[in-house]
Each structure stands twice: as structure tokens, then as C-alpha cells.
Amino acid sequence: MWQAKLRIISGLTLFAFVLTHLLNHAAGIISFQTQNQWQQWLLGPWQTDIGKVILLSAFVIHALNAVYSIYQHNSLKLAKWQLAQLITGLAIPFLLIEHIAGTFVAEELLRVNHEYMSVLAIFWHVDTTKAVTQVITLLVVWTHGCLGVHYWLRVHASYRKYQTSLLGIAVLIPTLALAGFISAGQQLLRDFSEEILLMHLAEANITADTTATISSWVSQGRWLLAAIILFPFVLRWLKRWLQQQATATITLANGQHIPLNREVTLLDNLRQYNISHAAVCGGRARCTTCRVRVLEGIDYIPPPSPLEQQALTKIKAPRDVRLACQSRPKGAITIQPLLAPKASPEESLKPGGLEGQEQEVAILFLDLRESTRLAEQRLPYDVLFILNQFFSEMTEALTQTQGHYAQFAGDGLMALYGIHGDNPQRACRQALKGAKTMLEKLDRLNRRVASELDKPLQIGIGLHFGRAIVGSMGPPTAEMVSAIGDDVNVAARLEGLSKQYQAPVIISAALAQQAGIKPPVTALHQASLKGRQDLVSCYALTKEDL
Template sequence: MTTAPTAKPFLAKLAARAPSLRLYSGLLLFTYVFMHFCNHAFGLISPEAMERADFFLTTPWKYPPFEQLLMLAIILHFLLATGRLVRRRSLRLKPKEWLQIVLGLLIPVLLFQHILGTRVAEIAWQVDPFYERVLVDLAVFSPRIGILQAIGLIVVWTHGCIGIHYWLAVKPFYPRYRAVLGGLAVAVPTLALAGYTAAASTVLQRAATGGTPYLAHIINEAGRTAQSFAFYSRMSEYFLIITLLLAISPFALRPLRLILDRVRRAHTLQLPNGKTVRVAPGATALEALREAKVPIASVCGGRGRCTTCRLHCRSGLTDLPGPNPVESAALRSINAPEDWRLACQIRPTANLAITPLLPANATASDGRRPGGLTGSERQVVVIFTDLRDSTKLGETKMPYDVLFILNQFFAEMTEALRATGGHYAQFTGDGLMALYGLEDRNIRRAIENAMRGAAEMLARIDKLNDHLKSELPFDLRIGLGIHIGDAIVGEMGPPQREQISAIGDSINTTARLESKCKEHGVPLIISRDIITRGKLHIPEGTKIHREALRGKDREVEYYALTTLPTISSHTEKTAAKGTTASQKAQ
């Protein structure tokens, strides 16, 4: 009675982990294939060299723990891959995806005879599968099967390389090493086939020279008997039927799924242009969009790794099941807002209004862009920092000396931001703009972190004055303008040189506030909104200034301060935790 309730959660967890299990089992199999190919390459020397290399490259895989792990990987990888194919509601795939699927289904058909004649014969009949005996079988007795094995090598390697490509396509380093990896992808099978061909030619020459005595010696040395050969012939027929059935089974099961889908109610995806896309029951949003011929990016082929199929869910989000582990990890990696999901992972259970967030030609690097920072309107805390008397500094120091001092200044300021969870947005000659609240939407905590950032900047200026005392004609001073408001935050700048920044009225207001530092002769100009919303404490009787800043009609209230406001003691602990979490995220 207890097994039924526990089976469903177990299967659900297994399904959620299927992409990872498919990847790891595939990598294990690819490692085995790579070592096997390296072994084949020694055939360029001689069959005996292949045998000696076999002890180091493939024999270790015959030890029970490794062999059992390899068999488990084969079964698991095939079941998960074919299960994914059966589960697809749409077969509108990219040519590369189709190629990988077809090659994967052909592998058992092409290689079962090789496995029967080597490892199965060794276990069942103690037939020694040393390389010269296998080469005699493939080159002398059954050249047709030998050709199939050569084709099988290419099929296995190509299937694995496509899978490796999809896995690495989302990695930042991949574009730099793609040419090298592509060269290896061609060189390894070329050497393996060359070694296989050279060793087969050697065996053919030995058979031509030695004749029947040579072949009889090889058969006796291997321990091959009439019974073992009969077993091989009989099982070959059975396994041919079995592997063919396995290859076509996903396509045979799909019609059953389609019949069931017709009975169940379908849901729709509402696109921004008003177009409605039907979603077959159990289908992913990516499959539905592809079936409807709606262009959408998917660099990783729908495996939940690249995030290029990211969607903004305008409505219906609450009806969606929560993200599975694969989707959760991908969304966390780009700091995505709660209303973002991946089209390749969600299976809508109700009508959903969506907006694709990246163009259909998005690349893997586009998929690595932070989520919540792509052209979104949000409240941020802004700090403008300006170095005082920089013109005077240029008059008294050589250009290279000024550049050295400015670089030191910017290094200290950006380090102050890093230590307090701020984001360096842009610099303007002798000043910079910083943003707080990009990764944490708690505005109170963003204000508190900004106050700590301002304090850190002022402290680092004092330390920099001590460090550069012999280089400076006068002490460096800075002015800080701090304000809060709505802004458009996103990647801005020329192509290939974009950086996260912000634009909006609040940004302009903060810049104007900072310019008031000179007028009031203070290091800090802080808007009343910051003091009020952050519940900050300033000295009693501090005058509040109210005026329309340059270029603006609306009046702004602000304080001109010589010291930073203090943070309420009951929020110190919470803010400190927020800062620590932000630093870890960076």
C-alpha cells in the first residue's frame, strides 16, 4: 500500500533529473569510445601494438565495477533519449537535432554484431577477443560486417560530437576553442579508421601468405568452437530484429501519444502580436512555437542550458508548475525575475500570455546575459561620484602621473562598490555612476547598502591620500550625490562594447544633485526620498533644501551633509546579510 504514493514522486524526480542523467551517461560513453578509438589508432603500427595498447585503454573497462557502470550508462542513455523522443509533441527540429537522433537510433543496429562477437562471446564461451582474431573475422571471414563496423565508428563518433557540441555551446570558453575541438573531432576518427584499415591490411597479407594454417591457428588461439559460432549466428538474427524494433519504437509509440492528446484539452500561448499558438497536452512551449513556425532561439536544442528561449510570462504564471531542477539552475545563473521561464522546460497546463525575450538568432553569449537587467524598468539607488579639482591636478602633474592617480582612484571606488553590493555602471572622466538594487529588489536594503558604499568610498579616499601623499600636490576629495527612483536598466553601448547601465529622470536628477556638492561645500548631497524610505537618521535641525535643479521644472528636496546618515540599528543585521549574499552572487 505504501509503494504507490512513493513511486510517483520518485518518477517525477527521475524525470526532472533526466537531462543531467542523459548528459552524464553520454559523457561516460563518449569517454569509452574515445579510448577505444585511440586503441584503434595503434593499428598504424601493427596488430600487436593494438593488443599492447588494449591493456591500458580498453581492458580496464572489463573490470566488473566499470563494466557494470558502462552497461548502466548504455541502457540509461538509450532509454532517456528515446523517451525524450516519444515525449516530444512536435518533430519540427533543426537538421542537426534530427541527425543526432537518427544516428543514435542506428548505433545498436550497426554495433550489436561486434558486441556479440567480442564481449558476449568472451563471457558466454570464453572466446578470446584479441585484436588479430577480431581483425581476421572482420577482414577475412566477414568483410561486409567489417565495413559496417567502420561505418558504425563514424556514426557513434558523430552522434557523440553533436551531443558534446550542444553541451559546450553555452560555455563562455567554447568559441575560443571551437576550432581546436573541431580539429580533434576530425583527427581522432581519422586516425582510428586509418589504424583499423592498416591493421586489417596486415591481417589480409598474413592470411594470403599463411593460408589455411594461419587462419586455423588464429581460431584455435582464440578458443573458438562450432558451438560458439552457432550461438553467434543464431543470436545475430534475433538481435537484428530486436535492434530494428528498438530503432522504430519511438516512432511507433508516438501515434498512441497523439491519440491520447486529442482526447485531452489543449491550451494556448498568446503572443505580443496577438497571434495564438495551440499547445498540445504535455508539450513544451518551445515545441508548440516550433510547430507553429514561430521563430524562437534555442542554442542548446531545448536542453535547458542556454536560456536563449527565455520567456516573460505576462499572465498565467500562477497556473504553471514550478521550475524543475534544470530550469531552476538555469534561471538562477542569469538572475532571472520570477515571471521569467524557459520555453523548452515549461509544459503549460492553462492558457499563457508570453513574450520571447531574445531574438530568434540569439547566440550562446546572449543567453549568458543577466536576466533582470535586460531593458527592464525598476527602482534603483543611484550614486554619482566626482573627483574634486581634477583640472587643477592636471595643471600641476604630468599626464602620465594624472592617469596613474585616476586609475588608482577608480580602482578604489570600484572596490568599494564590490564590497557593498553595488554595480559600477559608467565613468565620466573624473567621476563614476554606481547602481544599487539590481540583484535585490528590497529597496530598504539597497539604500542601506548604498550608504555603506558611500562610507567605503570616503574611507578609501582617505587611505588613497595617505598612500599617494608623496605624489599628490593636495589631498583628493570627492562629492557624492545619492538619489532613488525609477530607471530603465539594461545593456547599453555600441555593439560588442555594451555594459549594464541605466537611463531615466532619476539618473539625471542624481547627477544634478552631485553638482550641488561644490555649491554647498559638502561631500554629500542626499535626496529626501533616500532619507525617508531608508529610515535614515540625520542630525536634528539639518536644513532641507527645496529647489528646481538645472534643466528641470519639478522641485527636488535634498540635504547637504558633511557626514553620512546613520542606519536604524534594527535593520543592521538584515542589511549585512543582504550585502553578504550579494557579494557571494558576484
Template sequence: MVALGIRADLRLAGALVLLAFVICHLVNHMLVLVSLDAAMAGHEVLMEPWESAIGSGLLLTAGLTHYANALWAVYERRTLRMGGAEMWQLALGLTIPFLMVVHLSGTKLGEEVLGLDPSYPSVLLSQWVVSPWKGAIQGILVLVVWGHACSGLHLRYSGRDGYERAKPWLLALAVAVPTLSLAGWISGGTSVIRSAADPAWTAKVLAEAHMGPTTPYDTLRLILMGVGLHLLLIITPFTGRLLRRLGGGKRPQLTHSSGRVIRMMPGSTVLEALQDHAIAHASACGGKGRCTTCRVRVRAGHEFLPVPESLEATALGRIEAPPEVRLACQLRPDHDLAILPLLPSDAVAADGRLHGGLDGRERHVVVVFIDLRGSTTLGEAKMPYDMLFILHRFFQQMTRALAATGGHYSNFTGDGLMALYGLKGNDPAKAVAAAMEGAREMVTGLDKLNAELAMELDLPLRMGIGIHYGQAIVGTMGPPGAQIVSAIGDTVNTAARLEGLTKDHDCLLVLSAAAAQAGGLSFPDAPRHQVAVKGRVEAVEFYAFPEIPGR
């Protein structure tokens, strides 16, 4: 599996080298819009470096590496069912050699095998006058190569912040480059057609390119040989797949959360097995281990699974996934297992950035509720815009305090908010200590805000804070596209009730005895209160403080 990551890197490196060559080639075509002389001059700058020994060697190595990796990927797949974007990219990629050999027969391949000396005018003459069918294929080749490159880059980088921000500009560029290139190529073709009306000009161009009467037949022979070789190479991985399928082997049983039970092909990934049995499953990056949208929770059989290799481990680490969460596109089990998909089947790459360990788990957590006191009265005395400004500044100070102390802003509650501590790690003492420090930072922030708005406020802003510790269901919640990491359960309800008690006790902080105990905090001089909470049999014990207790 380490080799899989190496192959992926080599395939990408080869693709980027080929893309650089293609861009140089297409830009050179654009220069024909100026003139053929401009294109020939641009050829010296854009294309001749690729024709040097180093450039040709790099290009050949990149092409063979990318091509071989693509064929191996076809062989390695246990099913040819895949997502639409991935199928589109594969189909375009396998089509390129058929079209490319037509172009190469009159350029680099013809130069090496037939002794041709092609130039811009001679290539255009061949494509537009001598063999117009080659011109049609050339136009298709530009679109196919560019489409394959763009789809590959989209599959790899979709969902990343920089890519998503730049997407409108990249889309415009993706349309403009082939359009201008083809426009230049057509302009050059029409110019050559006009020039070809002069037999002397045509004879001169053909002679300089070492093209004779048999050249079209010779190039056609090269094309047929290239097409035949590519067909043979394509057939090879498909034949290998057939032989592998006939060979049998242990077929692990996969139990899906929908109740479907299927048998997996030996060596198949979980994603391939699901696709092979037409079970919809997310895979925004096409099974490359990049987007993490195919993540699953292994509900049974986890103890038999191999540890994640570097590619999967890096992706899982990025979303901080727990051990039972794996990527379906990288997981190749050899024992029975049961899985639960963690994202909907239509998840997009951006959904892959959701935290991998918070998709609905029962765990202990510190819940903090903060509420701005007197906001109703304040709202009656202020214009709506002024009230919105004050609330904005209040939440700004509160979220800064959370960020500074490791708290997680969970959700907005009108004139207050809910926060969570202890999402990372399992140390309740640290979580409670961080929550208390967060409360201190919030008070400091409110004091700063009161000082800044002293001329705008009749009375200083006040707030109430409730802190409780206990077990809750923590996970990503909410409608698609607007999910947040939050918590539900008795602990959350109790924390909200404790925050409300700050009004009854006219205090700043209400801290539950459970949170104090979990944090190793002792307040021998503070009175201990009790309150009944709806839905709970036992009363909740708490402390009420007029200010945040010292460290």
C-alpha cells in the first residue's frame, strides 16, 4: 500500500509535466492569431526547450509514467462502476493516445521514424489541405486533452479552500485557453489554405519539411501501428482483471448499515465493493484518498483491519478521525466487517472538511452557556442597527475568548451562545480548567467592550455564565451545507438551566458540582445549592459566584 501512495505521487508529477507542455503548446497556437511568423517565433521560446534532449527525456518519462500508472489503476480496480466525474476522466484519458498518435505521426514521431522536418506551416498544411481528417482529429484532441486535465485537477483539489475561492477564475481560464488556442489554429489553417493556392508555396513548404508523395501513406501506417499498440496495451489490464476474477480467493462479507450484505472481490476496497453492487456512496475525489467524503465507521471487524497506510493516515489525521473511522476508498479488508457511512451519498468535496470524530458520539464534555443580561430592555432603547452592532461586538469578544482557551463555539442562542470544551482529549480536569479560563477571558472581554461603549450605554453590559460537565451526544448536526459541531442531551439542558439561575441568584457564574468535581476544584467556603431540572429525577447541585473564582 505504500507503493500506492508513491504511484499516486508519480502519476501527479507526470501529469503536471504533461500539463505544462500542453499549456506551452496551446499558448503557441494562440500566437497564430497574431501571425504565423509570431507563432514560429514563439515556438523557439515555448516549444524548443521541450525538443531538447533534457526536455524530450522529461516529457517522455512523464508520459510513460502517467500512462503506465493509468493502465495499472484500471487493472487494480475491482469494479468498473465509478462516479460520473471519475468515469469521464478515465474515458478521456484512454481516448487521448488514439488521437495523439495522429498528431505525432506528422510531428515528433514522423521526425524520428520518417525523417520529416516539420514546421508550423507544414503541419497546418497537412492538417488543412493534404489530410483534412487529421485537422478534425487535432481539434478533438485539444478538447479531450484539456478536458482530461481539468477533470483530474478538479477531482484532486475540489473542496480545498484556495481552489474553491479561485474556482470562478479557473473556470474562466479553462474555457478561454482551448477557445483561444483553437481560434489561433483555425486562423492559421485559413491562412495556409489561402497560401496553398500558390503551388510554388506548397511545394516549397513540403520540400522544407521533407514531405513527399508517400508521406500521407507512411504517416497512416504509423498511425495504425500506434492505434494497434494502444489497443493491445488497453486490453492487457482488462484481461488481467478477468483472469483475477476467475481465480477466486477469499471473499469477505460486507454488511452495510442499510441491511445489504454483499461479498467483496478479493483485494477490493470497500468503496469498490459498494459501487460494484450499486450501493450509493460518497466519493468526491474519485477514490484517491483526498476528500475523505467516503469515510465510514467500522461497526464490526475493526480488530482484523490493517493499520492505515500513509495516504489514508494523512487524510484521517487531517479530520482528526477516531480509530474506528476509515476511508472506504483505501480500506481493503480480508475479513468480514460491518460499516456505517458517515456522510450522505451525494456529499461534495467541501463536506470532507467536517471533523471526522464528531459525527454523533456519546462522550463527556463541558458545556458552557453565556447570555447577555438586559438585552430586551437595551433593544427597546436602541435603534435596531445599534443593537445589532452591540451584539456583534459582544459575540466578537466571546468567540475571541473561546479561541484563546481552546473552546468550541457551538451555536447562537439569540443574545447568547453555547460553547463546548473537551472535544479533544479525555482529560476532564483540563477541560473544566479551560472552561473556567474561558469564562475569565469572557469577563475581560466584556469589560473592554463596556469601556469602549461607555458613551453609548446607560448602564454597563452584564452577562450570566452556566457551566456543567457530563455525558452528551456530540457530533455534526444541522441541514446539509449548514452543519455545525454541537451537542444534545441532558447535560446540555442542565447547563442551559444553570445559566438561567444566574438571574435568580444575581450572580455572574453558576458552576455545577459535577463540573467542579471533574475539574478537581474545591470551594469549601461557597454555599452549595440544589435545583430540580425538568426530566431529571435527582436535583442538580451547583455553586453561584458573583465573579469567576481565582485560578
């Protein structure tokens, strides 16, 4: 949280600096004398001692934040916009160092005067390649800043309303700045002879010696920057390597942990600790009764051998299902056996497991926000009264939309749509309708119990469409038809994003596609979900969007 806040505050500070810089460039459309006059108003505050401290702090914080993000991100498989932001962000220090060294640093250490006329004389008279670099720098910095601001604000409905106009302004500002930069440079060449320009540069202490000193700073600085940027990548690699070397464990779905022996198969690992596990063919990759779903750490198991792959293909196993008798995990994994330990030969080579079957289904997760706070502020009877009313409304919404109630979790529930093998599109549409009905019923409930609450009840809903093992599960006396699997976890984690994206409903792009709907593109996100390598496309929607 603090990290995100620091990134935003430092980013906005730098964005403000770049904006004033560009506006100052734009003044060159009038004349470079105007640029010099505007400089004291637009850039003057940044050149005071306090301004320099703020600017330098923002730069250091933003850069360190980026370095730390690279290090701690689970995966560097990024969405296109994130990749663009990362690349532009990494390029900025390399591009900007020459400008900073030649202006602010040189002024402090070499007593160089970097007023506009001196800078323009260097760009347009001494070395025009520097002018080209300056233009590229300007575009890269501005693009990076605009991407950051856009993806920060896009979850806000008010921003989405003005997005097109703001895009126009975002294009106009650098265009004017470039025009001003070129125009001022041309004016300088027109109005002053070479002798005067050289004399001016000499007065500003921009000599061959100071230029050589600045160049050597720049080349040394770029090496230092390269080392700083490489540092988090090296740390990431080291962290992963150390994790692989450390004693790893196998975690079973019931929470039991056993140490992992990397030299033997998963089945042998389980047997070493007397954990019963189905293996009708005795570990010959013929029966598939030893199949497990790998809930976490699938990448720590080397790809299936041709023999295992052949067996997996026969049961149409998804990527996260592996044969325990053939897999040799190299790191920590969490598994869910898919057949009972006493599986019979009849269950061999049949898809599915757990007396259920693997099928496509729409999954809905619902969570009541701040239920702990509610419990702390109310008497237990009041809380029970409100919760019972809440669940009564929500289950009514399920009944009305043919949703199947599949799990209860104190302040939330899971529901399934399409468990009877219905048409997938219909199942997804019903799930969306279910979410909308829940929100409508919540509004009604909030009006009814307004006097009991200091603020209205809020919910978060996650919706996803995918494959899951659907079957009867739970304690023998209280079995219910529910679902397990990776896609169920995705739905649960999407629900968790509703708070982050400040939207009551998060639906996966997979569900939107199956339902045949096209949510607003501005609501699209690429989310990184715990336990998944790849980003998941999802939409953050309001009741009106459904």
C-alpha cells in the first residue's frame, strides 16, 4: 500500500516537473526570449533549494520503487501497456542523464550557466545530435508519464468521461513543446552569428574542457545506471535459485505437508510418508488413477514424458493435472488427488475424478465487505439478523437466475451456473444476471436496514468461466455439489480484486467472451493472480454495466 502511494506521489511530482518543462519549451513558438522569461516562472520553483530536494527525492523514490517492483513481481510476463511503461521507464535514466549532467549538475559543480540560450546553442549550433536525443527523451518521458497517469485513473468513472479530451491534451502538449523547441532553435541561428554564439557559450563556461568533463560523467553514469537496472534482475534470479535449493515440501489439499525428495516420483514421495494414494496399474502410466491436480507449483514439475503425455491425452487432462507415478517435482508444490485412494480399475482412463466430472461451468464468488467491522460494532443478535437477511436476498437472487448454491463461507458464498451441462453461453449470461440481481437486492436490503447501519452494506463479486471438477463433496453427513479446480480459484481471486479496482463486479474476459458480451474496453484490466504465472484479462464492472 505504502509502496503504491509513494509511486503515485513521486510519479505525479515528476509528471508536474515534465509538464512545466514542456510548457516552457512551447514558449519557443513565440521566441526564445519568451522561453527565458517563462523559465523563471515555470522552472524557477524547481531550481530553488526546496524544489531541488523535492525533485531529487521524487526521482530517487520513483526509481527505487521501479527497481523494487522488478525484484518482487512474481512474473515479468506483463500486459503490453505495462511492458511499454517498463521499457520507457528503464530508458529514461539513460536518455536523461546527459541533459541533467549538462544542466543542473554542471551548474553546481562547474559553474556552467544553463539558461535557455546556452542550451539551445549547444543543441542547434554545436551538436545537433543532442537535439535529436532531446526530442526522443521528451517523447519517451511524456509517454511514460501519461501511461502511468492513465492506468492510475482509468478505474474512476469521472476520468473515463473526459478520457478522449485528455488524450487530445496529452498529444497537444508535446507537439507544442517540440514546435517551440525547433522554432526557438531556428530563431537563434537566424538572429545570432556564430561568433556571438561561441562568445555566449564561453561566457556560460561551456568550453571544450567542461564539455569533455560532462561527457565523461555521462559515460560513467550510464555504466552505473546499467548496473543499478541489472541489479533487481540478478536478485530475482538468485531468489528463484535459492528457493529451488531450499528444502521444499509437498502440500496436500487437506493442509498436510511432507518433505520433498527430488530424486523420486511424487507417488513414491507420498508412499514414503504412508499417505495412501490410488495407483491401480502400480505406477506404469496405464491407469491414470494416480492423477493429481497441481494447485500450486506446476512449473516445478518437468514437462510430461511421451508415456505420461499419452496417458494424460487419453483422459483429456488439462495442463495442471499430472500423474503422480511419473512426475518428479523439483520444488514446492500443492496437490489435490483426483481419485479416492481405493480407486477401482473401472475408474482407469475415465476423465474427471472425485466421483464427479470435469466440466465447463460459470463460477460466482460473493463476499460481504467489512463483515468483521459489522461484527465488532453490533450485538451478535443484530449481526445475525442482518446476515440472515443478506443471505436470504442473495440466495433468492440465485434461485431466480438458476444458480446453484455451492459453498457457504460465513460472509460469502460460491455459486455455479451450468452444472447440468447447459449451453455455456446461457450459463454465463445467467451468472451475469445473477450478479446484477444480487446488487439490486442488496440496494433493496440497504434501504430496508438503513436505520440499523452507519453505512450501506457492500459486496464484491467475482465471475469466471472455465473447467472445474464438479461433484458431491464435503463431510459424509453434509455433502453438497460443489466444484474445485484452478478456474474456481481464479473466480475467488477475481472477487478479491473488486476492492482494488473499486468496482462491485469483476468478470473474467473468458466469461465475457462465452456470454457474447462486450464490456467497455476502459474497464479492461490485466490482473496478476496469486498462484498463476500468466496475467488474467478481466473487466471491473458496475451494476449499470451488467
